[in-house]
Amino acid sequence: MILTASTGQSFSFLPLDDLAWERRLWRGEDLLGSIHRAWGGELHPQFDYDTFQGRxxxxxxxxxxxxxxGTWDFPMVLLSTPFGVIDGGARLPDVRLVIVEGHQRHR
Structure with missing residues (x-):
């Protein structure tokens, strides 16, 4: 799987008719420790918290x-990447899950 951020539609190359899906329940720490965020940079938890809390x-x-x-009302959508990814030119062979939708919930 090669991911590229060269367009505004990062996952538009996926063959949607050929994808399978499954629903999983995760403990928060397991989920957050298992997924890769392509495009989005470093996380800054305190900044994110302050931003989302507003006043x-x-x-x-x-x-x-x-x-x-304690939970989200919408699930995150993850892409299984059994062979890893190339993200921004970097080969990441151990990445198995990439966030497709749910970046703010990940933050």
Whole structure:
């Protein structure tokens, strides 16, 4: 699997009609420790927390509300990559899961 961020539609090359899917329940720490974020850079947990919390009232981002409740109301979508990925020219042979949708929930 080769991932490229050269277009605005990073996963548009996927053959959607040929993909299989499964639903899994994960413990948060297992999920966060198992997935790779292509495109998005380094995580800054305190900055993300402050940004999503807003002023702490009704202006909180949906991500903050979900995190405060202990879970998300929408699942993350992950791509299984059994042979690893090439991300930004770097070969990452041990990457097995890449976030397709759910970057803010990952943050």
């Amino acid at each position: 702490g009232g009704a202006d909180r981002h949906a991500t903050a509300v979900a995190l405060d409740q």
